[in-house]
Amino acid sequence: MSFREIDEEVRRPVRTPQRAERWLRAIFIEDWGTKLLALLISLVLWYGVTGQRKPTTIRVPRVPLNFRLPSNMEISNEPRSDVEITLTGSKRALDTLNVRDLVANVDVSDFNPGDHSVLLTLERVTMGLPDGVQYGDIQPNSVQLRLEPRVEREVEVEVRRSGSVAEGYELRGITVTPDKINVRGPASHLDALQKALTEVVSLDGRRESFTLPQAAIEISDKKVDLIEASVSVTVEIGEQRIEKTLGGVSVSASDGAQLRPETASIIVYGERSAVNQLRAENMKLILEVAEDGSFKPRLEIPTELQGRIELRSTNPALFTRRSFF
Numbered sequence: 001m002s003f004r005e006i007d008e009e010v011r012r013p014v015r016t017p018q019r020a021e022r023w024l025r026a027i028f029i030e031d032w033g034t035k036l037l038a039l040l041i042s043l044v045l046w047y048g049v050t051g052q053r054k055p056t057t058i059r060v061p062r063v064p065l066n067f068r069l070p071s072n073m074e075i076s077n078e079p080r081s082d083v084e085i086t087l088t089g090s091k092r093a094l095d096t097l098n099v100r101d102l103v104a105n106v107d108v109s110d111f112n113p114g115d116h117s118v119l120l121t122l123e124r125v126t127m128g129l130p131d132g133v134q135y136g137d138i139q140p141n142s143v144q145l146r147l148e149p150r151v152e153r154e155v156e157v158e159v160r161r162s163g164s165v166a167e168g169y170e171l172r173g174i175t176v177t178p179d180k181i182n183v184r185g186p187a188s189h190l191d192a193l194q195k196a197l198t199e200v201v202s203l204d205g206r207r208e209s210f211t212l213p214q215a216a217i218e219i220s221d222k223k224v225d226l227i228e229a230s231v232s233v234t235v236e237i238g239e240q241r242i243e244k245t246l247g248g249v250s251v252s253a254s255d256g257a258q259l260r261p262e263t264a265s266i267i268v269y270g271e272r273s274a275v276n277q278l279r280a281e282n283m284k285l286i287l288e289v290a291e292d293g294s295f296k297p298r299l300e301i302p303t304e305l306q307g308r309i310e311l312r313s314t315n316p317a318l319f320t321r322r323s324f325f
Contacts, residue, residue: 066106067108068105073148075145076223080140080143083104085139102128104127106120111145118145156179156195163204164203168272175233182228183225217230241272245267249264254288265314274305277302282302283300285298
């Protein structure tokens, strides 16, 4: 060995046990808190990524059912309205899903009228699910349906009312326009519907006639649809009417002939205030003479009472022409 080789060998660093110990300490002991934190963060990220991809299953209760029906048909029974559905997918996909927006669409458009037990299969039910989410088990897995033709029909309108008019007044009549409306629904439900009722019209304390231009129609059967939803209701109210008998009313013929008897007793009907103003001396019973010689009585009363008084009967009912022979 030359002197040069001996010199290089002397200069070459020698790894002692102390130097190795310092190297291991730098790796495993120094700044251990920072290194431990980095390790925990790595583990969390790894778990989060793998956990989001792992398939997850959830059960969603009370998912509404929506039936796609054949043309011109209706459901006439009351089938269940919701089901419980199992959904499977990644946690990330399921987290983006708003279960309140879920609807199970059941296609029964190929069914005929009648009673059916519909199986809720994958072929029959569709749902608007995001990518990565599928539905599986549905409970209950069947629903009972009764399908009937959808028909239209005219139904008479009846006004519901409550209360009483003011004292001394009376209800004279109620007019509905139109008096019939068109409705639509399953045939059996329309067969059972006799009348269409309006909202309640209150008469409490009323003294005058009034009109409700848009009185709502209310049908309790939810299977029946209204084509016309409202009608006009006119309520006629007037002063209470009474009957009164008046005697000694003079009688004359329209052609001037003298009659027997010359006076009569009459029964009149009208508003109380108008009837109470009548006196025998301010009225006259006129007998209109027909071509065949018969008489038709007409009551002649003061102008301000006309239209408020009705002649009901006369006594006697028959009159004769007075003869001078």
